[in-house]
Amino acid sequence: MPFTITAANSADSHEIAAVLRRSILELCTADHGNDPEKYEPWLRNKTAANIENWIHGQGGVFTAVDPHRKVLGVAMGAPDGEVLLNYVLPEVRGMGISKMLMRALEDYFRDRGLDRVRLASTKTARRFYLSIGYAEAGETHTGRGMTFPVFEKVLGDDGKAF
Numbered sequence: 001m002p003f004t005i006t007a008a009n010s011a012d013s014h015e016i017a018a019v020l021r022r023s024i025l026e027l028c029t030a031d032h033g034n035d036p037e038k039y040e041p042w043l044r045n046k047t048a049a050n051i052e053n054w055i056h057g058q059g060g061v062f063t064a065v066d067p068h069r070k071v072l073g074v075a076m077g078a079p080d081g082e083v084l085l086n087y088v089l090p091e092v093r094g095m096g097i098s099k100m101l102m103r104a105l106e107d108y109f110r111d112r113g114l115d116r117v118r119l120a121s122t123k124t125a126r127r128f129y130l131s132i133g134y135a136e137a138g139e140t141h142t143g144r145g146m147t148f149p150v151f152e153k154v155l156g157d158d159g160k161a162f
């Protein structure tokens, strides 16, 4: 599946909300166990209106889109180096899309002069983050009745020659 990583466009907010919703409901079952008391609060702020605000806000929001501009995945980073969103559609999982979204976020953080990235990982994404160089920080983040281990990565040189 060919895809491009691009700065998120607020015209895609509804589609991005649908990607987040499907990714949480269909892929994150190891975390919410299909328990509405866990997944409903998780979904609650994933609205098109909030996404539009996030896109126009201070963080970096990136999407992976196919050649028809269909949104396949989304990632968002806060200006302080925290990854706030990283989700792909179930049918494109394992195609390297999130790896590229995370690379875009890491470049965004480097451009802001940051040398460290942090995130609270789902159980679902744990092996993925280990595979791209993140390590458990020994802390946890608790929210929505779930506990997520905090992962971090020190950003090295991106290999670009200036």
Ligand SMILES: CC(C)(COP(=O)(O)OP(=O)(O)OC[C@H]1O[C@@H](n2cnc3c(N)ncnc32)[C@H](O)[C@@H]1OP(=O)(O)O)[C@@H](O)C(=O)NCCC(=O)NCCS
Binding pocket: 023, 024, 027, 028, 085, 086, 087, 088, 089, 092, 093, 094, 095, 096, 097, 098, 099, 100, 119, 120, 121, 122, 124, 125, 127, 128, 131
């Ligand atoms: C976690 C997630 C974002 C990964 O996205 P993805 O596009 O499928 O990941 P990629 O295809 O870029 O995978 C990159 C690497 O991680 C590995 N990987 C990805 N998911 C994996 C998994 N569940 N278990 C083991 N390895 C995994 C791949 O093998 C690949 O390694 P390789 O390139 O060396 O072969 C995706 O599974 C997802 O949306 N999950 C649900 C939402 C979620 O939990 N998000 C994290 C919030 S903190």
